[in-house]
Amino acid sequence: MSNASVKSVPNPKKIKETGSELNNASSRAYQICWCTFFIIVSFIAIIPILRVISISMSSKDAILRGDVFIWPVGFNTDAYDKALKTGNFLRTLGYSVLLMLGASAINMVMTILMAFPLARRNLKLGSIIMTFCVLTMYLNPGTIPNYFNVKDFNLINTVWALLIPGAMSVYNMIIMRTAFRSIDESLYEAARIEGCSEFRIMWQIAVPLTVPTIATLALFYAVSRWNGIEDQLYYINNSQLYTVQMTLKQMIESIKISAEEGSTTQMTPDNVKAASITLSMLPMLIVYPFVQRFFTQGIMLGAVKG
Amino acid sequence: MTTLPRSEIRPNRKGWFKPYIAGTWQLYAMMLIPIIYIICFKYKPMLHVVIAFKKYNAFNPNLSVWDMPWVGFRWFEEAFRDSLFWKSLANTLILNLGDLILGFPFPILLAIFLNELTSNKVRKATQLALYLPNFLSWVIIAGISAQLFANYMVNVGGGLVNNIIVSLGGTNVPFLENPSWWRFVYWIMGIWQSAGYSLIIYLAALMSNDPSLSEAAYIDGATRMQRIWHVTVPQIMPTISTLLIMQVGKVVSISFDRPYMMSNANVTDASQVISTFVYDRAFTGHRFDYAAAIGLFQSVVGIILILIANQGSKKMGQEGII
Numbered sequence: 001m002s003n004a005s006v007k008s009v010p011n012p013k014k015i016k017e018t019g020s021e022l023n024n025a026s027s028r029a030y031q032i033c034w035c036t037f038f039i040i041v042s043f044i045a046i047i048p049i050l051r052v053i054s055i056s057m058s059s060k061d062a063i064l065r066g067d068v069f070i071w072p073v074g075f076n077t078d079a080y081d082k083a084l085k086t087g088n089f090l091r092t093l094g095y096s097v098l099l100m101l102g103a104s105a106i107n108m109v110m111t112i113l114m115a116f117p118l119a120r121r122n123l124k125l126g127s128i129i130m131t132f133c134v135l136t137m138y139l140n141p142g143t144i145p146n147y148f149n150v151k152d153f154n155l156i157n158t159v160w161a162l163l164i165p166g167a168m169s170v171y172n173m174i175i176m177r178t179a180f181r182s183i184d185e186s187l188y189e190a191a192r193i194e195g196c197s198e199f200r201i202m203w204q205i206a207v208p209l210t211v212p213t214i215a216t217l218a219l220f221y222a223v224s225r226w227n228g229i230e231d232q233l234y235y236i237n238n239s240q241l242y243t244v245q246m247t248l249k250q251m252i253e254s255i256k257i258s259a260e261e262g263s264t265t266q267m268t269p270d271n272v273k274a275a276s277i278t279l280s281m282l283p284m285l286i287v288y289p290f291v292q293r294f295f296t297q298g299i300m301l302g303a304v305k306g
Numbered sequence: 307m308t309t310l311p312r313s314e315i316r317p318n319r320k321g322w323f324k325p326y327i328a329g330t331w332q333l334y335a336m337m338l339i340p341i342i343y344i345i346c347f348k349y350k351p352m353l354h355v356v357i358a359f360k361k362y363n364a365f366n367p368n369l370s371v372w373d374m375p376w377v378g379f380r381w382f383e384e385a386f387r388d389s390l391f392w393k394s395l396a397n398t399l400i401l402n403l404g405d406l407i408l409g410f411p412f413p414i415l416l417a418i419f420l421n422e423l424t425s426n427k428v429r430k431a432t433q434l435a436l437y438l439p440n441f442l443s444w445v446i447i448a449g450i451s452a453q454l455f456a457n458y459m460v461n462v463g464g465g466l467v468n469n470i471i472v473s474l475g476g477t478n479v480p481f482l483e484n485p486s487w488w489r490f491v492y493w494i495m496g497i498w499q500s501a502g503y504s505l506i507i508y509l510a511a512l513m514s515n516d517p518s519l520s521e522a523a524y525i526d527g528a529t530r531m532q533r534i535w536h537v538t539v540p541q542i543m544p545t546i547s548t549l550l551i552m553q554v555g556k557v558v559s560i561s562f563d564r565p566y567m568m569s570n571a572n573v574t575d576a577s578q579v580i581s582t583f584v585y586d587r588a589f590t591g592h593r594f595d596y597a598a599a600i601g602l603f604q605s606v607v608g609i610i611l612i613l614i615a616n617q618g619s620k621k622m623g624q625e626g627i628i
Contacts, residue, residue, distance in 0.1 A: 031423065031424055034423050038419075038423065038432045041432060042432045042434075042435035045438070045498065045502075047466075048450045048454055049450070051450075051453055052450055064463050065463075066458055066464060069466065114337055116333075120333060123333060129337065133344060136344060140605060141351035143562075144358075145353075146351045148357060148371050149354055153346070168344070170344075198333055198336065223441055227441070229444070229563055246445075249567070252448065252452070273453075277450065281442060285438075288441060289434070295440075296433070
């Protein structure tokens, strides 16, 4: 919705350009200056990522000599072999992907189930329930009360501790509600006269009409689950249930736990660290160019609500 | 299936309740699970706040919060005498203010100048590159910052920046060892992570501007700088002030993963903030009661500040954030 309005505004640059035909030469120089500036800025922004990738692919000697800047020296992939063997990294990757998909699905179902009724204008308790939800955004009980609550439900050290406490974000629910609000309710009326139940109206009318918002929110949920580490530190004490982020944290902190010898502390070499960082960035790096559009839209959705 | 149409044809004069429920019970049923979730995981924990006024026994960890003995405000008194608590409060303020001073203007400047570009390709590419770090976790960013800022040593290697400094003939800068330099790294990585997000918000605000204003200023002979200063900036002022007020309101609250992941044993003097202090006291020191008291103090101060900020934004003629 917001995107459409942004697009319909005529591009201000185009107008400025035709307006400034008189001083075309200086205008071109000006443009080239800014283009160069922003290309440099973008390059600086991706240097950290280039650095990590090049370290992960460089030979050990080159790293120790300090020859590697942002391009691999002595290309090889040994570090990746080692990283994948350490602490069952591949299994952890797979588990993290599954957890991310599961969390995203649960979050989305909860969000839609809450947002669809709240978007309806004939709901008498709607505004009360809405206030009830919005209050939770400002009244955060804090880490310790949350911990005891999770403990009360016997979720400590189970995978549910990573799924249930964050099963819905009120902020995203409000965005979803705004999207549902943009649907004309006469559609629902027509469906009801045909004998549709509310569930079917939601599933077959409202959801297909809001696919872009749903995709955006699902992506946001997926990213926050993939990147989340706080709840694992609080609620999980079992390395089988650690996601990639936690495994990576242990690796970066140079603690290598081998099952046979108990826990032994040992420095993880720089290139193996870099390789594990790259591996855990990889899903994001692959998906990012294709879904960046949705993320950008997501910010606008939030801004419209604000 | 539903009885609403029938009740509309033959309205029930005795009361609105029955036909209303008949028409909407399915909607209420849908909300049942989410509402149970919100009660159980958002409201019920608020009751557990009482642990801040009770005594937690580390030798009997399964004792329910309700059965612990009351101690009144003892933990708050202890916190106010605890120099480590004051230090973490001060660190929280320093790190947040640094974010505000260094990190806040940066995306605004980028957005204003990016708006000057006529090339859509460069603008898209810049957005793509700057927004990417937003999707990396702080674990990854902490790992990256070590690869960038570690000391360079012969036969050990080191971070990119010191690598360059040493190869230019300088000496190592202790980015990750010296608390002041560490703060600098914390802020730089914060800008790197979040600039793209704010940039997109500002760009969206700029895109919805009225282009005829800038055009009129041009015809009246305004120079580029004048157009930026007198036309572009005033138009994104509402967005800037809203975001600024939100940040000021959050000045005592700090995320956990960023300082926790970025810190190391050398810089705890600068990196111990309220959230990590609470974590240390509770999960390492098994003092859940004391940690809860500190967390409660932070929440209360945080809510007061947000309310003040909201009032302030309303006074300034902006829409409130709540």
